[in-house]
Amino acid sequence: MAFLSWRKPEEIKTSWVRIPPGPNVVRAREADGIVVPAMPTGLANSLLVFCMAVWVLRFGHRKFRDERASMHVALVARAFGAEKIIFEGEKDGGLLQRVEKIADEWGGPFEAEYAPDWVKFVERFKKEGGCFAHLTMYGLPLQGQILGIKKKSKNCLVMVGSQKVPIEAYNLADFNIAVTNQPHSEIAALAIFLDRYFEGEEMGKEWKGRRRITPARIGKIVKVCAEE
Amino acid sequence: MAFLSWRKPEEIKTSWVRIPPGPNVVRAREADGIVVPAMPTGLANSLLVFCMAVWVLRFGHRKFRDERASMHVALVARAFGAEKIIFEGEKDGGLLQRVEKIADEWGGPFEAEYAPDWVKFVERFKKEGGCFAHLTMYGLPLQGQILGIKKKSKNCLVMVGSQKVPIEAYNLADFNIAVTNQPHSEIAALAIFLDRYFEGEEMGKEWKGRRRITPARIGKIVKVCAEE
Numbered sequence: 001m002a003f004l005s006w007r008k009p010e011e012i013k014t015s016w017v018r019i020p021p022g023p024n025v026v027r028a029r030e031a032d033g034i035v036v037p038a039m040p041t042g043l044a045n046s047l048l049v050f051c052m053a054v055w056v057l058r059f060g061h062r063k064f065r066d067e068r069a070s071m072h073v074a075l076v077a078r079a080f081g082a083e084k085i086i087f088e089g090e091k092d093g094g095l096l097q098r099v100e101k102i103a104d105e106w107g108g109p110f111e112a113e114y115a116p117d118w119v120k121f122v123e124r125f126k127k128e129g130g131c132f133a134h135l136t137m138y139g140l141p142l143q144g145q146i147l148g149i150k151k152k153s154k155n156c157l158v159m160v161g162s163q164k165v166p167i168e169a170y171n172l173a174d175f176n177i178a179v180t181n182q183p184h185s186e187i188a189a190l191a192i193f194l195d196r197y198f199e200g201e202e203m204g205k206e207w208k209g210r211r212r213i214t215p216a217r218i219g220k221i222v223k224v225c226a227e228e
Numbered sequence: 229m230a231f232l233s234w235r236k237p238e239e240i241k242t243s244w245v246r247i248p249p250g251p252n253v254v255r256a257r258e259a260d261g262i263v264v265p266a267m268p269t270g271l272a273n274s275l276l277v278f279c280m281a282v283w284v285l286r287f288g289h290r291k292f293r294d295e296r297a298s299m300h301v302a303l304v305a306r307a308f309g310a311e312k313i314i315f316e317g318e319k320d321g322g323l324l325q326r327v328e329k330i331a332d333e334w335g336g337p338f339e340a341e342y343a344p345d346w347v348k349f350v351e352r353f354k355k356e357g358g359c360f361a362h363l364t365m366y367g368l369p370l371q372g373q374i375l376g377i378k379k380k381s382k383n384c385l386v387m388v389g390s391q392k393v394p395i396e397a398y399n400l401a402d403f404n405i406a407v408t409n410q411p412h413s414e415i416a417a418l419a420i421f422l423d424r425y426f427e428g429e430e431m432g433k434e435w436k437g438r439r440r441i442t443p444a445r446i447g448k449i450v451k452v453c454a455e456e
Binding site: 068069072075076078079080102106136137138139140141142143167170171173176178179180181182183184185187188189190191192195200202203204205207212213215216217218219220221222 | 296297300303304306307308330334364365366367368369370371395398399401404406407408409410411412413415416417418419420423428430431432433435440441443444445446447448449450
């Protein structure tokens, strides 16, 4: 079920399109040929929503050299609204653990996984109806493409490179996207992409993690809360 | 002359407030107590503008450990509309050269310099009327503060840390700003800050460097042009 899922009300982001149960659900099913999942027990107050889910594919991770940059990519993915990061390149169990520890402490939902074959992964994602966007300084300007990306599918897989990206990625991509055509940073490019994708709404998200910051004019206020 | 300067028409960003020569200039002088500079010879077609100039202060650079991250910070500063980066921490001549080489190849204006005493640098900047913003996950949300920052001054110095930032920075800052209160990346935080500051206009900037990319749906098109 790529597009439709049951969510608890507190999980629903304002940027998602809500579909109240009833005639709309039927219309969605008829129009898009989507099978609506049975409502899980115990989620009586849930709503059926179109999720705008974004996953991030980090291409070409190298175990020691890219440790810090790949961690930054993962943290940005989480903080700016993506739900999952998939690492490609050298398998790095420590990195996966560190990312999941952050999600555990600061809140989710956010997952990290390793894909041994990125081409297969992307092909499967596209086959299920998702949109595959590749961030590259050689691509078309983000500001002119973002609506097209969102229209193509409610699920988006966005790829950022570390090492040189093979031409295969350019060919597989539904959109090769440039966050400016200037040299800068895949970390910054990802942040701007997600910020445009979620139209800034991700900045106001309330996180339910154990560690929470109270915004302060000066100094640092961190609260460590009990599990909810 | 912190606020007013003569610019050639092609250098003028749309986000700057243009002041046509004549009565408006006099009004600006009267209202703000600003001395208008004499028009330089050979710039007969120039306009007098209020520049929204942003400089970036990279705190706590460590020569080998932060090489890549500090370079990313500098590249993001340039690509998203800042005019200068100032490095603090270990002096790193190679880094300064690499940054200036990028500006030389891909276009400017963009400068890099080293500040041996960041506190003095910030104090002087503030004394000249500039606004000092410090990006920290503990600060107040960017989205509520950005207008205040722009109103306070047309010149902004924005600080991003590498190592732990001393409390002095929090006290000196006119604004302690959080680009989300979640852990992520100073590189991403800077990009989002600049994007909000320039309201996205920096993404459409035309660069006049020797190396230029022609945006492409697939593949890479780079042109190496003669000096203009």
